[in-house]
Amino acid sequence: MNFKLGEFVRFVDENREGYITKIIDEQLVGVTGEDDFEIPVLVTHITRVHGRQYQDVEDLTSIAPQQTVADNFVKRGIHLAVIPDANKGSIVHFYIINETSFQLLTAVQADKNNKIKGEFAGLIEPHQNRKIYSAALPELDIWPTLHIQVLTYATQDVKSLEPLNTSFKFKAKDFSGAKVNVPQIKQNGWLLRIDEDELKIDVNKLKESFFKPSTEKIALERPAKELDLHIEKLREDYQFLNKNEILTIQQDIFTKSLDAAIAHKYPQMIFIHGVGNGVLRDFIHKTVSKHPQVKTFMDAQREKFGYGATQVVFK
Numbered sequence: 001m002n003f004k005l006g007e008f009v010r011f012v013d014e015n016r017e018g019y020i021t022k023i024i025d026e027q028l029v030g031v032t033g034e035d036d037f038e039i040p041v042l043v044t045h046i047t048r049v050h051g052r053q054y055q056d057v058e059d060l061t062s063i064a065p066q067q068t069v070a071d072n073f074v075k076r077g078i079h080l081a082v083i084p085d086a087n088k089g090s091i092v093h094f095y096i097i098n099e100t101s102f103q104l105l106t107a108v109q110a111d112k113n114n115k116i117k118g119e120f121a122g123l124i125e126p127h128q129n130r131k132i133y134s135a136a137l138p139e140l141d142i143w144p145t146l147h148i149q150v151l152t153y154a155t156q157d158v159k160s161l162e163p164l165n166t167s168f169k170f171k172a173k174d175f176s177g178a179k180v181n182v183p184q185i186k187q188n189g190w191l192l193r194i195d196e197d198e199l200k201i202d203v204n205k206l207k208e209s210f211f212k213p214s215t216e217k218i219a220l221e222r223p224a225k226e227l228d229l230h231i232e233k234l235r236e237d238y239q240f241l242n243k244n245e246i247l248t249i250q251q252d253i254f255t256k257s258l259d260a261a262i263a264h265k266y267p268q269m270i271f272i273h274g275v276g277n278g279v280l281r282d283f284i285h286k287t288v289s290k291h292p293q294v295k296t297f298m299d300a301q302r303e304k305f306g307y308g309a310t311q312v313v314f315k
Contacts, residue, residue: 002043003029005134006085006093009046017049019088022136032088073158074101074126076195078150080168081129081182082175083189089239094133094146096194097184098124102152102160108132111167112144119146129184140240145169148194166194172240179236222264223257228272229280250280255287262293262314270300272309281310288312 003009003020009031010017021038022030030038031046077099085091098104108120110133120132135143150164179188231238231246234253238246254271261269273280288294293315300311 003046003048005091005136006088008049008087010049011041012045012047019085019091021088021090022139032090072101073154073156074099075158075161076100078104078164078194080146080148080192080194081185081189082192083182083185083187085134086187090137092135092137092189093131094135095129095131095182095185096124096148096150097129097182097191098126099184100152101126101156101158102154105151105153106130106132107149109147110144111147112142117144137239140170140172143170150194161195164195168192172237172242172245175237175240176235177237220260220263223260223269225266225268226270226272227254227257229254230272230274247279251283254280254284258287258291258312261312266314268311268313270309270311272300272305274308275306281307284310 003023005020005023007020008017009020011031016031016033016039018031018033018039020029021032024030024040027042027044028040029043029046031041032038077097079097079099081095081097083093083095085093096104096106096108103126104124106120106122106124107118110117110119120130122130124130132148133146146168148164148166148168152160152164154160174192175190177190180191181187182189182191228234229250231241231250234249235241241249250273254273257269257271271284273284275281285297288297288310295313295315297310297312299305299307300309
């Protein structure tokens with residue numbers, strides 16, 4: 001198997017082309033075309049398209065290794081970056097980002113159903129990155145556990161760190177935060193820390209914390225007067241969430257926004273919940289019908305929202 005996830009290929013016997021979005025086995029892959037329909041095909045029936053070959057990590061690494069002196073030596077900053085494919089968002093690529101001045105001797109294994117497969121072994125230079133793995137988002141529930149081992153090495157007069165040995169078993173909640181810019185890859189993605197910062201304790205601040213009374217009040221953020229509860233408006237990682245998680249998030253945000261609107265003395269507020277199967281709408285109506293601070297509620301601007309929004313009027 002010489003093909004990788006994300007490669008652009010053309011069918012040998014058909015006028016069809018697309019991106020590899022699934023590795024089925026050593027002889028079979030899934031190819032998705034412009035119609036977003038994935039077709040299983042033998043690897044002997046496809047060929048790479050010239051000029052659109054797989055862009056490996058060497059193409060993404062533009063910063064040349066830098067010689068450092070001991071005074072400026074960076075000892076911490078090893079991350080695992082999860083980056084959506086630039087062409088097919090259903091594919092993500094995993095990179096180890098080395099922001100330190102160490103060379104990293106790195107080994108990565110995938111553990112799936114108690115079967116171990118080596119995915120990467122090599123040297124990551126200072127201030128460089130390497131792609132170590134790719135996976136399909138729709139298969140998140142069956143992603144393997146990634147075991148990562150790292151040894152640090154430097155030619156300077158700097159002591160190597162203790163070997164790093166960590167594992168990542170991904171779940172939807174790991175992608176609950178917003179994507180951040182990953183400058184080394186020049187794309188947005190999720191960044192997970194592999195090493196940890198050295199623990200520094202400020203003794204004076206620690207003493208103050210024991211005697212300082214907790215008098216601060218948590219301020220409720222002022223919500224929008226029209227709140228859209230569609231999950232794609234609330235979370236960037238919605239494609240990772242199942243139906244129960246989506247409903248829980250929508251209900252939680254609705255409840256907090258309702259309390260905040262009352263705290264800020266809003267006369268009214270509109271909650272856009274859509275039509276769907278009616279579960280979220282029923283939850284909203286049941287909640288506001290029993291709330292002591294709610295005067296009444298009704299369908300909001302039916303000509304604009306249809307039956308997909310509820311207007312709540314406060315006392």
